[in-house]
Amino acid sequence: MSVIEVTDASFDGFVGAKYAVVDCWAPWCGPCRRIAPIIEKLAEISAGEIAVGKLLVDSNPATSRKYNITAIPTILVFKNGKLEGQIVGLNPGLTAESLKDTVLEM
Amino acid sequence: MISADVLIIGAGPAGLQAAIHAARKKVSVVLVGKTENSALAGTHIENYLGIPGKADGSEILRVGSGQAEGFGCRMLRENVISAARKDGGFEIMTENDTAIKARAVILATGISRVKLGVPGEKELFGKGVSYCAACDGNFYKGKTVAIIGGETESAASAELMTAYASKVYWVAKDIAASERMIRKAADAGAETVRASAKAIIGEDKVTALELDDGTVLSLDGVFIELGARSSADLAMDLDVMPEMDDSIKVDSSCFTGTDGIYACGDVTGKPWQLAKAVGQGAVAGTSAAEWVRNNVSE
Numbered sequence: 372m373s374v375i376e377v378t379d380a381s382f383d384g385f386v387g388a389k390y391a392v393v394d395c396w397a398p399w400c401g402p403c404r405r406i407a408p409i410i411e412k413l414a415e416i417s418a419g420e421i422a423v424g425k426l427l428v429d430s431n432p433a434t435s436r437k438y439n440i441t442a443i444p445t446i447l448v449f450k451n452g453k454l455e456g457q458i459v460g461l462n463p464g465l466t467a468e469s470l471k472d473t474v475l476e477m
Numbered sequence: 478m479i480s481a482d483v484l485i486i487g488a489g490p491a492g493l494q495a496a497i498h499a500a501r502k503k504v505s506v507v508l509v510g511k512t513e514n515s516a517l518a519g520t521h522i523e524n525y526l527g528i529p530g531k532a533d534g535s536e537i538l539r540v541g542s543g544q545a546e547g548f549g550c551r552m553l554r555e556n557v558i559s560a561a562r563k564d565g566g567f568e569i570m571t572e573n574d575t576a577i578k579a580r581a582v583i584l585a586t587g588i589s590r591v592k593l594g595v596p597g598e599k600e601l602f603g604k605g606v607s608y609c610a611a612c613d614g615n616f617y618k619g620k621t622v623a624i625i626g627g628e629t630e631s632a633a634s635a636e637l638m639t640a641y642a643s644k645v646y647w648v649a650k651d652i653a654a655s656e657r658m659i660r661k662a663a664d665a666g667a668e669t670v671r672a673s674a675k676a677i678i679g680e681d682k683v684t685a686l687e688l689d690d691g692t693v694l695s696l697d698g699v700f701i702e703l704g705a706r707s708s709a710d711l712a713m714d715l716d717v718m719p720e721m722d723d724s725i726k727v728d729s730s731c732f733t734g735t736d737g738i739y740a741c742g743d744v745t746g747k748p749w750q751l752a753k754a755v756g757q758g759a760v761a762g763t764s765a766a767e768w769v770r771n772n773v774s775e
Contacts, residue, residue, distance in 0.1 A: 400612035401710050405721065429615055439682070441616045441698065442603040459603030463722040 372418035374410055377426045379433040386449040388422040390474050395426045395435065395445045402461045403444040410446075412467035421474055446470070450477050479551070481507035482769045483762070484569060484579035486557050486711065489515030490751055491742025492585030493541040494758025495765070499583075500548035502766035507577055508545060509553045509569065511653075512538040514628075514705065516587055516743060517751060525751050537751075553577075555655060556629040556705040560714040567715065567737065572629045572655040581765040582715060584725060584733070584740040585758065586708035588749065593625060593701050597677030601699075605683025610634035610700045614641045620697035623686050624667070625674050627651050631702040632658035635667035638700065646670050646694055648686070670694070708744045722746070731761035737772075739765045 377385045377393055385391060394410045396403035407425075414423035428435045428443055438447060438454065448456035455477045458465070483499045485492045488510030500506045512518060517534035525532065546552055555571045560582070562568075569577045591608060592598065598606055607613040610624065614637060622642045624635040627649035635647040636658075645667040652659060652669075663669065672688040677699050679685070686694045709719040717733045717740075719725050724746035731739045741757035743749045 397612065397615075400609065401713050402609065402612065404713065405709075405718065435616065439604070441605060441682075442607045442609075442613050445603065457603075460608070461721060465721065 372414050372423070374414045375422070375424040377424035377431075379431040382426070382431070382434050383452070385422060385424050386447075387452045388449075389451060390420060390477070391422040391424065391449040392470070392474060393424045393426050393447045393449070395428050395440055395447065396443055397427060397429050400443050405461060406444045406446070406465075409465060409467050409470065413470050416467055417471050417474075421471065448474055448477065479507060479553075479575065479577045481505050481551070481577060481579045483507075483581045483583060483765045484509065484567065484577055485583045485585055485762075486510060486560075486569070487515075487585030487587055487742065487744075488512045488538070488542070488552070488554070489585060489587050489742060489754065490517055490537065490541065491587070491744075491754035491758040491761070492583070493538070493545050494755045495583050495585055495741055495762035496545035496550040497541075497548050498759045498762030499766040500545065500550045502763065502770070504766045504769050506550040507553065507579070508550050509555060509557050509571060509577065510585075511554055511556065512542055514587075516749065522751055557711065558629055558633060558706055560711050562715065572658050574657060580769050581737045581739065583731075583761050583765050584708060584712060584717075584738065584744055585742045585761070586705075586711065587743045588723070589704040589707060591701070591703060591707075593674060593703070595674050595676050597679065597683075598701070601677055601679050601683050604681060605679060605698045606677060607698065607700050608702070610637050610702060613698075613700075614638055617642045617698045619643050621695065622646070622698040622700060623648050623670075623674075623694060623696055624700045624702055625649070626702040626704070627653050628704050629654045629658055630704060630706050632662045633706075634700055634702045635662040636665045639665040639667055642698075644668075644696075646696070648672060648674055648688065650689075674699075712740075720746070727757075729760075730764040731757055732764060737768060
C-alpha cells in the first residue's frame with residue numbers, strides 16, 4: 372500500500388477512516404525528507420489498518436490553518452475523523468513500527 | 478573559483494587530521510571552517526595518548542592548523558552555506574561567496590548546538606518556535622518574527638524571512654557571520670537587535686520574546702538558527718541521508734556510501750572524543766585521497 376496524496380479537498384474524507392495518519396510536508400524541508408521513508412514504511416506495514424497520507428502544506432493552506440500547523444514535518448494522527456495526536460519535528464526514536472503501535476493504541 | 482581534489486568541511490580535530498593525511502598523499506586539499514567553532518576550542522583534554530596533564534584544546538587546534546598548512550592544505554576560515562553535486566564532482570559555496578570545486582568531500586562538521594535552552598522553547602515548539610526558517614517561513618506571511626543566532630545560518634535565515642514576514646528581528650548578542658551576509662540581511666530589511674534571548678512567551682502560541690536587556694518584542698514566531706549550516710543539511714545537499722539523530726553513518730574506511738563523500742569525527746556519532754575524531758580523520762583523509770587517485774583521470 373502506498374502513501375496517498377491528500378489535499379484540502381480530500382482531507383476530511385481521508386481522515387474519516389478508523390485510523391488515519393497524515394504527514395504534512397514540503398519538498399524544500401530537509402527534516403521532511405528524512406521522515407518520508409518512515410511514512411512509506413508505515414503504509415506498507417499497516418495496509419488495511421491505517422490510512423496513510425501526505426499533505427503538501429504549501430498548496431493546501433486551509434488544512435494547515437485548521438490544525439494550526441506552523442512547523443513541518445508535522446504528523447497528524449486521527450481516529451474516526453477526530454484528531455488524536457500531533458508529532459512535530461524529527462524525533463530520533465521514531466520508527467514506522469513505533470508509529471503504528473502508537474496509532475493503533477489510541 | 479578554487480579547485481581541490483579533496484575538500485574538507487570542518488576545522489576541528491577530525492578535519493585537521495584528515496587534511497594532514499590527505500595532503501601527505503599528494504592530492505590538493507582545501508579545508509573550510511573555523512577552528513573556534515570546534516567543540517575542542519576552549520576545553521581542556523586529559524585523556525589523549527601521549528599528552529600528560531590538561532592540554533589546551535584551542536592550542537591543539539592552533540598547532541594542528543599550522544601542521545595541516547605545512548603539509549600543503551589551503552585553509553579558508555569561513556563557513557560553508559551550501560553544497561551541491563556538479564559536473565561529476567562537488568561545488569561548495571562559502572559565506573564570502575567563494576565557490577570551491579572538489580572531487581571528493583570530507584564532512585567533519587562535528588555536532589552543533591541546536592537548542593537555545595530558554596524557558597518556553599520546548600513548550601512552544603511547533604506553536605511559533607521553529608528550528609528551520611527554510612521549512613516553516615511560509616507559515617509566517619505578513620507576521621512578525623525573530624531569528625536567534627549570531628552565525629551564518631541566522632544571517633541567511635533573517636534574509637530569507639524578509640520575503641515572508643512583515644517584520645524580522647535578528648537577535649544576536651555577538652555576530653560572527655561574514656560582513657557580506659550581515660549586509661545582505663540588513664539590506665533585505667531585517668532589524669538587528671544586539672541582545673540575548675531570555676524567554677519565549679506565550680500560552681498556546683508564541684506572542685513575545687523577552688531579551689536579557691529587559692526588552693520584550695511582541696511577535697508571532699521565533700526561529701532558532703544557531704551555528705553554521707547543519708551537517709545534516711549539508712549531507713542531504715550531497716545526497717547523503719543522515720540518521721534520525723543527525724549523525725552520518727560511515728563504514729570502516731569512513732565512506733558514507735555516496736561516491737566521493739567521506740565523514741569523520743563527532744558527526745559520525747558517539748563517542749564524541751578527541752581520540753576517535755583524530756583516528757577517523759586519518760582514515761577519512763587517506764580514503765578520500767586514495768579514492769581521488771584511483772577514480773579521477775587527469
